[in-house]
Amino acid sequence: KKENPFAPKPAKPVWTLDADKPKYDAIFESHGPVDGLLDANAARGALMETGLETEKLFKIWELSDMDEDGALDSEEFAVAIYLCECALGGEETPDALPADLVPPSKR
Numbered sequence: 001k002k003e004n005p006f007a008p009k010p011a012k013p014v015w016t017l018d019a020d021k022p023k024y025d026a027i028f029e030s031h032g033p034v035d036g037l038l039d040a041n042a043a044r045g046a047l048m049e050t051g052l053e054t055e056k057l058f059k060i061w062e063l064s065d066m067d068e069d070g071a072l073d074s075e076e077f078a079v080a081i082y083l084c085e086c087a088l089g090g091e092e093t094p095d096a097l098p099a100d101l102v103p104p105s106k107r
Contacts, residue, residue: 016100017078024078037071046077050084056093060084063097066106075103 017024031038031046038046047057064072064080072080079101087093099107 014100015102015104017082017103020082021074021078024081025074027081028072028074028077033074037069037073038077039071043072043077043080047080047084050081050088052084052087056087057084059093060087063094066097066102075105079103 015021027046028038031042033042043061044057047060050057052060060080060083063083064076066076066079079097082101083093
């Protein structure tokens with residue numbers, strides 16, 4: 001089947017966290033990012049506030065620090081907090097990040 005040339009084009013790739021990003025950004029900003037990043041200590045503090053055990057936070061960090069620079073930008077931080085919320089709600093943390101959780105800028 002050929003594409004309908006009148007079909008609306010999506011403005012940008014959909015990201016599962018788009019709707020909650022402002023909430024996550026507020027938390028991110030409250031921890032004092034420098035040059036758009038929370039360094040490992042600042043990010044650690046923010047994630048420790050969730051009350052999750054260290055083993056879970058270790059796995060969440062591995063999934064969230066997508067560029068493996070030891071710091072979290074606002075998109076990586078949003079993924080981390082989202083995964084923390086899921087874990088706190090009783091969900092298993094995935095072994096690999098589902099495609100819909102990967103920010104469009106990192107796909």
